[in-house]
Amino acid sequence: MNDVTNNHSGVSLRVSDLRKSFNDEEVLRGIDFEVQPGEIFVIMGPSGSGKSVLLKHLIGLETPDEGEILINGESIQSPEIAAKYRMALVFQSGALLNSLTVGENVGLYLTEHRLKPPEEIARVVAEKLEAVGLKDTSDKMPNELSGGMKKRVAIARALVIEPQLILYDEPTSELDPLSAAVIGREIVKLKQRIHVTSLVVSHDRDLAFGIADRIAVINEGRILTIGTPEEVKQFNDPALQKFLHADFQHESP
């Protein structure tokens, strides 16, 4: 990781025929898609459709049974990949280290890899926290933060890596609509500012249609369709239309 390239532009991502089973239950049943450099690509689908498992494969936390994942044409299984490309994952829960302060969490990557002196790390941490609207929270502990703030800290922690590919796992889950909108705006701002490739896994329809360049809809471990938000809305599939138009309904008295 210390020899990472200074190239700040996003990377391309290609997933081919990805399959994964747990205890004979096939969770991913041949996933194929491609993400262009600098694109915001949203993978949308109902809970239990295999989105989070797919995400864990993309960051290397799971190994596929079949298929391959290529970053700029190179397999993610390659040992050099971590040294060559910077990738970050924003976890659904934030996954901040509860024993560290917000500042220590955000600067952890730089501290542990000894990439900068402590004063420089403090400056970078302050800068990244300010970028996500959390100035002056550096000395707070994660348990003092709201759900939305934790997610923004997690984004700040990902930003410190200066990622070329950033993956978001359900970035707006458990958030109120205002906080969700803030997170959505942060994702778009990052793309505009550092041209990072963003892959967002979510079941939040508003987020997906609000920020995506393209959307892939996944259901029961398979991709139903891939397209721009408009194309996805027009796609005529009963399962997709049911997902897109699910709503609370009042029974007539």
Next chain:
Amino acid sequence: MFENIGEIILLFWRTLLALPLAWRQRQKVFEQFFEIGNASLLMVCVLSFFIGAVIALQTGPVLVERSLSSAVGGVVGISIAKELAPVMMAILIAGRIGSAMAAEIGSMRVYQEIDALRTMNIDPIHYLVLPRMVAIAAALPMLVVFAILVGWFGGAVVADLNSHISIPFQAFFSDLRTIVQLKDVANGVFKSFCFALIIGAVSCHQGLATIGGPRGIGRSVTKAVVNSIVLIVIFDYVLTRLLLK
């Protein structure tokens, strides 16, 4: 427990390979060392004082009755230095620190903090296991030296004050010095070093292997303590046999 022995040995080996990085993690080593050493000191004092006292109480009257009063200091001294202090302190630390290690690492695993470390290319063995192993391997032998001294003191107090024994304080230590040699203390300290590695490896492994939610953490804590104690007792026999000569 035994199905995990291979994984525990592998974890221990990987920690051993990471040992040159221990200096970089010195802040975390010091924090863990403080937690293990300082926070356990009072408990160690109380436990070892009464262990020494009870050994003197059990053996003293029997030996005095047979005109072997000069052996009381030696019996108490040897049994505490070579056996009771290392084993009892290891069991105490397995319950107090091993459980804490398994719970902390287990909760980090369940709440994806360890996954977060991996995504940042930070090896959990370097970041979490190494400081704990180094700290416990340094702290437990020191606690055992302390426990031996306090245990001897407890034995001497009872030998002096109990009317069935009535061996003066100075005579007790004088007898103890003629029988107990430095290598006996070294023997006990070496055993405690081995027990520390067992507690560290078993507890960290159990933490890293945690699955499920809070119930999984609870299971890991129980397994860490029980497995550590079982292995301590087994290795106690093996080490005693090896160090017999």
